[in-house]
Amino acid sequence: MGHLFIIHAMNDQLQRFVFDGTDIRGELVRLDQSYQDTLAAHQYPEVVARLLGELLSAVVLLSATLKFEGTLVLQARSQGQIPIIMAEATSDHKIRAIAREADDANSSDFQTLLTDGQLSITIDPRHGKRYQGIVSLDGDNLSQCIENYFKQSEQLSTRVWLASDGKTASGMLLQELPASDDITHEQRIISWEHATKLAETLTANEIQSLSFERILFRLFHQEQVRLFEPDTLSFQCSCSQTRTLDALRTLGQQELNNIIEELGSIDINCEFCHQHYQFDGDDVGKLFDHKLH
Numbered sequence: 001m002g003h004l005f006i007i008h009a010m011n012d013q014l015q016r017f018v019f020d021g022t023d024i025r026g027e028l029v030r031l032d033q034s035y036q037d038t039l040a041a042h043q044y045p046e047v048v049a050r051l052l053g054e055l056l057s058a059v060v061l062l063s064a065t066l067k068f069e070g071t072l073v074l075q076a077r078s079q080g081q082i083p084i085i086m087a088e089a090t091s092d093h094k095i096r097a098i099a100r101e102a103d104d105a106n107s108s109d110f111q112t113l114l115t116d117g118q119l120s121i122t123i124d125p126r127h128g129k130r131y132q133g134i135v136s137l138d139g140d141n142l143s144q145c146i147e148n149y150f151k152q153s154e155q156l157s158t159r160v161w162l163a164s165d166g167k168t169a170s171g172m173l174l175q176e177l178p179a180s181d182d183i184t185h186e187q188r189i190i191s192w193e194h195a196t197k198l199a200e201t202l203t204a205n206e207i208q209s210l211s212f213e214r215i216l217f218r219l220f221h222q223e224q225v226r227l228f229e230p231d232t233l234s235f236q237c238s239c240s241q242t243r244t245l246d247a248l249r250t251l252g253q254q255e256l257n258n259i260i261e262e263l264g265s266i267d268i269n270c271e272f273c274h275q276h277y278q279f280d281g282d283d284v285g286k287l288f289d290h291k292l293h
Helices: 034-042 045-061 142-152 185-199 204-209 212-220 241-249 253-263 282-289
Strands: 013-019 024-031 070-077 084-090 094-100 119-123 133-134 159-164 169-176 225-227 266-269 276-279
Touching: 013 212, 024 045, 024 212, 034 070, 034 094, 045 084, 045 094, 045 142, 045 159, 045 169, 045 253, 045 276, 119 142, 119 185, 142 159, 159 185, 159 204, 159 253, 169 185, 185 212, 204 212, 212 225, 241 266, 241 276, 241 282, 253 266, 253 282
Parallel strands: none
Antiparallel strands: 013 024, 013 225, 024 169, 070 084, 070 119, 084 094, 119 133, 159 169, 266 276
């Protein structure tokens, strides 16, 4: 494989690569500890844990295609066995995910899990306006639904492969770059069809078990592939006492005092990491002390 800088794959990494002489880029992701940390605070059914792994892999792959500071969110809502499932990835490679009201999910059929569902892709930059795109969950799996999103929104041609077994989650993305002046339209079409046809031979077992360099050599050993330094990924919840207090502030001081009078304190558990926050009357008083705020 020409111009391939060999980098041994590690768990919880994102590997970017490009095909020299073409307008195609790619990414590989492997989640291990970060995936397990995401699941640790919950007792999800196996099918939910697997889908969360695919969603985490997908959100990492998609966030890496963007040049921004902020968070990318993938969220599916449905009338099926999993009403709500979502995953987030930040531009500094922190991930988290959650499924709600899915304790009884048990189907191996994607459409049964997410019947009449919609997938939203939200870009939430630290500076600037949020952007959200929505697509129906009409495919046989999550990969197809994401690819349909790119087709329907007439964005860059994109292919996605995802796999998850409840312990490890993996994925690969290929995407056409904006057209360059030195590559003809015909060359773009030929290169894209060739790269995707090779990638379609990748099996779920291979993407889960082979190192990144083995995967790339297996698929593209006759191509000019160039690797970049990999990025390390980790689970991290964005909840905090400050953010929780900011959310409580929107209820107003009187409402918060009424809750404390009735219950003795305000107790909040983060759905993502199960971190417990407890606030009393003094905390509420300080929250609305204009001398401090």
